[in-house]
Amino acid sequence: MQNPTIVLGVIGADCHSVGNKILEIFFSGEGFKVVNLGVMVSQSEFIDAAIETSASAILVSSLYGHGEIDCQGLRDRCIEKGLDSILLYVGGNLVVGKTPFDEVEEKFKEMGFDRVFPPDADLKQVAAFLQAEVQP
């Protein structure tokens, strides 16, 4: 099987770049083809990059608390653009204020994300989910 392509980026007006650089180095090391859009990425930039590179998953990061506003409607836009089965993962500090993770997870799953991760997610685990869930 060919190495799956994943699109990586920090959504919205968020410029937290440290974790983004680590994710790029980590997932490349795990054998994924990583298309890293860096920080401050709009929904349409994620989608355009996924279409151009025939990516199997979009990994959205958000650290600054506006994740709830920035991520709304991403699943619908993917479907509109024909990305019916693309995997959507999201992770980071997704809402403003300290909120129990179950509530955050439920909120983002309702928004159409396949998996939701806290800021201290185990990257090996994330990579294992990705390997298992990407469409060949």
Next chain:
Amino acid sequence: MLKNKKIEMTEFNSIRKEVLTAWPTGKDVRLEDAFRYQRAIPAAKNFAVAMKNALDRGQILLQPRAGVALVDEHIKLLKHLETEGEADLLPTTIDAYTRQNRYEEAARGIEKSIAAGASLLNGFPAVNHGVPGCRTVVEAVSKPIQVRHGTPDARLLAEITLAAGFTSFEGGGISYNIPYAKKVPLEQSIRDWQYADRLVGLYEENGIRINREPFGPLTGTLVPPFISHTIGIIEGLLALEQGVRSITLGYGQAGNILQDIAAITSLRELAHDYFRAAGHSDYELTIVFHQWMGGFPEDEAKAFSVIGWGSVVAAFAKPEKIIVKTPHEAMGIPTRAANAQGLKATRQIISMLTDQRLFDALSIRQEVDVIKHEVKNLMDKVLELGRGDVAAGTVAAFQAGVLDVPFAPSIYNAGKVMPVRDNEGFLRIFQKGNLPLDNEILAWHRSKLLDRARAEGREISFQMVTDDIYAISKGKLIGRPK
């Protein structure tokens, strides 16, 4: 062509017309009215006065970060920090949309926050609230208050908040671009910050001293002191040229207490050296220290320890101000109760250590000398590239990777420098990229890293860097192998 030269009034006024039309609230800004309003603010609420007093009296002032979407809620938050948290200085942290001049999105954030009954923005959208909204905040508190943000183009934000009575403005053309933006050319952000500094200069010329604070910690992630010092000194020089007189240079805790104390000492000495060498004598220089700006432990008790460690460093290094973190740091925006707890934990340690002096002055002096040597390597090259002009030299230096901020998001930053800790936790250089460090210094960095590699029984590698980034949130300073 970008130059470190005071902006002429005719040019300033023509730029100003455009700046004030970028959002409807800009039309409320009238300088004569602003000067009148600022002159009526008592000295006890002026930030520059507070910093100068702290310098003269050897005090360390405590300041939190805080900001929410709505005016009334923001006032409640600040009042809580003032009374329950006993903050000496107050902030108004600006939301991320405003920082990118996305005022329409900030407006939607305000609407959604009203609807949700909770702040959905990570700060206070000062431009949208305009001069009247900001004045309501300034008038509701009794301590000096500063605008803290991360805005590459902060011209309209400066116009509105200074007219509204804020007496300190954080940021700079490098420190609020390279770590905070992706595609803003450095020439542009330096020019836009020359405007903000000139505006502060205008207030100065009208008898109102506004404090300016370049943002020291940059990416907050393993930034060696010589890199942030060089950038802070350059931003200080740029501000002085535009007529700023109250300057607070910053440094973010790196983790090894000796290196941190040496960093604060060298920052003060170096800044005076470079400011005087550029012909400046009429200025007030103070230093701000930031508690750990990297990743925090999620556990609140552990987070308090990180806060405490930063407070210990401050107590010994004696900056005039410390920026305080909260036990919710790992989880994002803190509640106001958590924010006040950070202030109390900090106050306790600083009060306990007030009269103590630290060990081994000689080792600190050696580390001070190393940092000064490194800064000189960088500054010499910046000035050479700019043929003597520090503004032009900065742009050329970033292009060449002579100035390079570790882990910064900007495409105008080379991103080739990779720092790592040595065996005692000092930040050293792993990959130098194009930094113009001389061979003597590089060999010394290398020998320090070899000590660590030997102690850990592994090669010097990128894994060490990743381990160091996560170490503090996992309870260690140095990321050792398991």
